[in-house]
Amino acid sequence: MDGYKALIGLEMHCEISKTKTKVFSSALNDYNDTPNANIRPLDMAFPGTLPVVNKKAVELALKASMILNCKQPEYMYFERKNYYYPDLPKGYQITQETKPAPVGIYGSLTFDYKDEERTVRINNIHLEEDAASSDHYPTFSTIDYNRAGVPLLELVTEPDLHSADEAVAFLETMRSIYQYAEISDADNRKGQIRCDVNVSIMDENLDETDPKNWGTKVEIKNVNSFAGVRDAINYEIERQVELKQKGEYDKMEQQTRRWDEDTFTTKFMRSKVDAIDYKYFVEPNIPKFKISSSWLDNIRKSIPALAPERKEKYMKTYNLSAYDAKILVKDKAISDYYEEVISLGADPKGAANWLTSVILGYLNKNELEIKDLYLTPKMLVDLMQMTKDGKISSKQSKEVLNKVLEEKKEPKVIVKELGVSQISDDKTIRDIVVRVLDAHPDLIIEHRKGRNTFDFFVGQVMKETRGQANPSLTAQIIKEEIDRR
Amino acid sequence: MYMDKGIVELHEALKKGEVTSEELVKESLAKAHDCAKECNAFVTIIDDAKGASVSDNLLSGIPYGLKDNYSTKDILSTGSSNTLKDYVPFFDATAVTKLKSSGAVLIGKTTMDEFGMGGLGKTAHTGFIKNPWDKERMCAGSSSGSAASVAAGVYPFATGSDTGDSIRKPAAYCGIVGFKPTYGMISRYGLFPFASSLDHLGCLTRSVRDAAIVTDAMKGIDKNDMTSWDSSDIHLYESLSDDVKGKKLCYVKEICDINNYPDASDELKEHLANFNKTLELCKKIGMSVDEVSVDMKLLDALNSVYVVISCAEATSNMSNLTGIIFGPRSKGDTYVEMMKNYRTEGFSSLIKRRFIIGSYVLQAENKDRYFNNAQRVRRLLVDTWKELFKKYDAVILPVGSGPAKYLDDAKNKDYKNSHILEEHLQIGNFGGFPSITIPNGFINNLPVGVNITGNCYDDACVLNIAYALEGQMNYKDQIAKEVK
Numbered sequence: 019m020d021g022y023k024a025l026i027g028l029e030m031h032c033e034i035s036k037t038k039t040k041v042f043s044s045a046l047n048d049y050n051d052t053p054n055a056n057i058r059p060l061d062m063a064f065p066g067t068l069p070v071v072n073k074k075a076v077e078l079a080l081k082a083s084m085i086l087n088c089k090q091p092e093y094m095y096f097e098r099k100n101y102y103y104p105d106l107p108k109g110y111q112i113t114q115e116t117k118p119a120p121v122g123i124y125g126s127l128t129f130d131y132k133d134e135e136r137t138v139r140i141n142n143i144h145l146e147e148d149a150a151s152s153d154h155y156p157t158f159s160t161i162d163y164n165r166a167g168v169p170l171l172e173l174v175t176e177p178d179l180h181s182a183d184e185a186v187a188f189l190e191t192m193r194s195i196y197q198y199a200e201i202s203d204a205d206n207r208k209g210q211i212r213c214d215v216n217v218s219i220m221d222e223n224l225d226e227t228d229p230k231n232w233g234t235k236v237e238i239k240n241v242n243s244f245a246g247v248r249d250a251i252n253y254e255i256e257r258q259v260e261l262k263q264k265g266e267y268d269k270m271e272q273q274t275r276r277w278d279e280d281t282f283t284t285k286f287m288r289s290k291v292d293a294i295d296y297k298y299f300v301e302p303n304i305p306k307f308k309i310s311s312s313w314l315d316n317i318r319k320s321i322p323a324l325a326p327e328r329k330e331k332y333m334k335t336y337n338l339s340a341y342d343a344k345i346l347v348k349d350k351a352i353s354d355y356y357e358e359v360i361s362l363g364a365d366p367k368g369a370a371n372w373l374t375s376v377i378l379g380y381l382n383k384n385e386l387e388i389k390d391l392y393l394t395p396k397m398l399v400d401l402m403q404m405t406k407d408g409k410i411s412s413k414q415s416k417e418v419l420n421k422v423l424e425e426k427k428e429p430k431v432i433v434k435e436l437g438v439s440q441i442s443d444d445k446t447i448r449d450i451v452v453r454v455l456d457a458h459p460d461l462i463i464e465h466r467k468g469r470n471t472f473d474f475f476v477g478q479v480m481k482e483t484r485g486q487a488n489p490s491l492t493a494q495i496i497k498e499e500i501d502r503r
Numbered sequence: 504m505y506m507d508k509g510i511v512e513l514h515e516a517l518k519k520g521e522v523t524s525e526e527l528v529k530e531s532l533a534k535a536h537d538c539a540k541e542c543n544a545f546v547t548i549i550d551d552a553k554g555a556s557v558s559d560n561l562l563s564g565i566p567y568g569l570k571d572n573y574s575t576k577d578i579l580s581t582g583s584s585n586t587l588k589d590y591v592p593f594f595d596a597t598a599v600t601k602l603k604s605s606g607a608v609l610i611g612k613t614t615m616d617e618f619g620m621g622g623l624g625k626t627a628h629t630g631f632i633k634n635p636w637d638k639e640r641m642c643a644g645s646s647s648g649s650a651a652s653v654a655a656g657v658y659p660f661a662t663g664s665d666t667g668d669s670i671r672k673p674a675a676y677c678g679i680v681g682f683k684p685t686y687g688m689i690s691r692y693g694l695f696p697f698a699s700s701l702d703h704l705g706c707l708t709r710s711v712r713d714a715a716i717v718t719d720a721m722k723g724i725d726k727n728d729m730t731s732w733d734s735s736d737i738h739l740y741e742s743l744s745d746d747v748k749g750k751k752l753c754y755v756k757e758i759c760d761i762n763n764y765p766d767a768s769d770e771l772k773e774h775l776a777n778f779n780k781t782l783e784l785c786k787k788i789g790m791s792v793d794e795v796s797v798d799m800k801l802l803d804a805l806n807s808v809y810v811v812i813s814c815a816e817a818t819s820n821m822s823n824l825t826g827i828i829f830g831p832r833s834k835g836d837t838y839v840e841m842m843k844n845y846r847t848e849g850f851s852s853l854i855k856r857r858f859i860i861g862s863y864v865l866q867a868e869n870k871d872r873y874f875n876n877a878q879r880v881r882r883l884l885v886d887t888w889k890e891l892f893k894k895y896d897a898v899i900l901p902v903g904s905g906p907a908k909y910l911d912d913a914k915n916k917d918y919k920n921s922h923i924l925e926e927h928l929q930i931g932n933f934g935g936f937p938s939i940t941i942p943n944g945f946i947n948n949l950p951v952g953v954n955i956t957g958n959c960y961d962d963a964c965v966l967n968i969a970y971a972l973e974g975q976m977n978y979k980d981q982i983a984k985e986v987k
Binding site: 059062063064065066067068069070071098100102104107108109110295297298299302303304305 | 574580582590592593594596691692693694695696699700726727728730815816818819821822823824825827828829838842862866867870874
């Protein structure tokens with residue numbers, strides 16, 4: 019960075035997916051539907067329709083506000099942000115401004131970055147409605163109003179981040195919080211998370227707590243993936259450093275740019291002078307309402323154990339390594355799966371191995387989520403139990419698992435079909451061993467002379483049993499039978 | 504001839520079998536067509552309206568009209584604007600649902616000032632609305648067609664909406680009763696919005712009793728309107744009483760004293776003298792009447808406050824009118840062009856002017872000076888009136904500066920300095936107060952009105968005072984008689 023440091027602030031938008039209906043209309047809040055199916059008259063702004071606040075959405079927003087250590091308001095207000103775009107049929111978005119008061123203001127969040135603790139100040143978090151989603155084609159565009167009115171949380175940080183990786187680590191922490199607190203699936207693939215990024219650079223040796231030393235703020239709009247956030251920040255830092263080096267930095271005005279996913283560059287949108295005046299005013303159709311302290315208490319009590327607490331439990335109670343524990347808590351759905359497996363009686367360490375070494379790899383490779391996995395926690399427990407009981411070998415268990423996932427059949431069925439149950443019966447193995455030894459008296463002599471023919475005998479037994487003989491029992495019986503001759 | 508009668512008389516006639524609902528509907532439709540021709544009172548007349556079965560509900564089987572800014576399922580609802588000239592909603596306003604379930608029969612959708620803006624009955628997309636007492640004169644607005652049709656005896660009641668005085672002023676100009684109850688008593692769901700914080704629903708009738716009956720039918724908390732409230736323990740008709748002994752009224756000196764109007768016309772002098780006669784009637788039936796004084800500076804700011812707040816809210820409320828999702832779509836190469844053409848062609852110049860004002864006062868650099876200050880003064884005015892309501896049951900004031908004015912402005916005499924008389928009803932919207940206008944006399948054979956406004960949730964008291972006063976005068980149930 020050649021003597022400069024970057025100051026990065028984020029505006030993170032995350033849809034609340036855990037309400038039944040939209041934030042101001044009674045249409046379903048459900049992503050997986052045909053386009054323009056979840057619509058009520060309000061979502062299309064038919065004349066005379068009025069917004070009605072979804073209490074659950076406010077509750078979840080307040081929950082997020084608490085987790086971010088923000089101050090909650092005494093009264094709830096909403097504001098109108100007036101602008102026109104086809105994805106916003108009312109011609110205004112119902113949102114919250116920092117004045118009078120959003121659901122949360124002036125908080126902070128501490129998170130892990132490369133095994134160090136970092137703290138970011140939260141300027142505010144507010145509840146608003148999402149706009150419709152549009153797709154643009156060469157000669158036309160399509161709009162899906164299913165998304166119009168979906169509750170959206172916008173989180174605004176102070177410029178306390180210093181690198182692209184740190185920013186992404188913060189976003190990953192937030193995603194985990196939204197998932198663990200049952201606020202949102204926070205699924206990037208469904209477009210539930212979108213970010214605006216502020217980047218400026220300043221001389222490395224100046225005091226960053228004094229805003230006078232800050233550089234010119236550049237805002238990058240509509241970055242829709244964490245990888246995009248990383249790339250956009252890195253590109254923008256580089257671009258600004260280059261301007262410094264060319265001596266052109268001071269000419270750069272405060273501006274808004276957009277991230278272009280095709281060229282991996284940021285493109286100029288507008289300067290501060292052309293900033294849109296949103297003509298905010300308090301939404302008159304929603305009377306301000308008092309937030310009772312008992313309601314706040316109940317919300318506070320409803321906050322579940324978040325990722326860091328679960329990680330600690332996995333390390334202390336289940337003796338997992340920090341590395342494995344971290345992997346397991348990264349995605350709440352996986353952690354939930356893991357906990358269910360344990361609650362069904364599986365060995366925590368063994369279950370963790372199955373997840374981290376086999377199942378997560380399978381999910382990644384096939385770009386699946388754990389909820390799409392055919393193997394239920396119960397099936398995994400059954401599989402582990404069969405292995406433990408010696409019915410199948412651990413090598414076979416992996417083969418069985420692959421077949422379970424491939425053919426979508428229960429482990430017990432696969433074991434039966436493959437005929438892979440392990441032979442652990444002494445007499446069966448002994449009979450085969452006796453037959454093999456009888457057929458190769460010469461090799462027994464060779465063995466006694468010191469040549470290693472033992473593995474040959476084991477191989478022959480395995481060949482006859484199609485690999486199903488319990489290997490340690492087989493070795494033991496071969497040894498016994500040779501010794502007896 | 505039944506349509507000149509009140510709701511209770513009609514109900515009794517229906518119950519006794521003197522007349523059927525079908526016959527009432529037929530008579531009402533015929534009169535509606537006359538009134539449409541004479542006064543331009545209707546955007547739509549429901550010619551295939553059918554009589555309804557008669558139940559114990561007072562409104563069952565009785566014809567009525569709806570202002571055209573009420574959303575009606577499967578019936579054209581234009582708001583008297585070209586921007587919605589072909590708009591047929593697929594849902595009913597809550598108030599419409601309630602009137603339907605009471606069994607009343609819709610006869611027509613009445614003409615109004617475009618989206619409630621104008622106040623003179625001159626901005627409807629179908630032309631000027633004429634006063635049935637004198638076709639050269641206005642009904643005032645914006646509930647012009649509703650007022651004209653009720654005054655003309657088309658039916659006993661029609662609904663209205665009131666953002667500044669849009670029910671209460673036309674009522675005065677047409678010699679009938681106009682009532683808007685406390686803000687939120689009637690759900691706004693399905694009413695085309697003008698200025699949400701000021702918009703009220705209400706009714707126009709020919710008697711206070713009918714206003715009570717109709718309001719009872721329209722009111723109620725609604726899950727679709729967060730500003731509505733539970734009034735299930737309020738029964739306006741049942742609680743009507745003309746015993747108002749001991750009630751305390753006041754009027755505002757700065758508004759009512761003739762000495763404030765040095766250049767007063769004869770009409771204004773007569774109007775205020777008539778108002779004083781009404782005050783005497785109030786005393787006669789046992790009410791006290793005090794003169795109170797209000798800071799003139801506050802009163803002078805009234806209309807600016809109204810313009811700033813109502814225009815700001817209107818410009819935002821009407822951003823949904825693009826002609827793309829509903830309304831007649833305009834041509835254009837881009838959606839921006841389509842919207843621009845639609846709005847340029849569709850809105851009257853008065854509305855466009857108001858949009859510009861609304862936009863201007865909300866701009867970041869102007870917002871504190873205009874919009875925020877207007878909100879502050881609104882609060883001061885409301886607090887002043889709330890202070891009065893601590894001591895008085897209601898404020899009584901004359902409506903306007905005289906009878907209906909000419910539609911042709913050149914014929915109107917210049918009433919300088921009487922603006923406060925024209926504007927004070929807006930206070931009722933600032934505070935959401937229940938407010939009723941009843942006819943209280945004639946000037947040059949044209950009706951004039953008096954207004955009674957009380958504290959929020961005190962609707963029954965306001966109606967009772969009006970009811971008692973009405974009983975002392977001869978203007979109840981009057982039908983417009985053309986003066987020339």
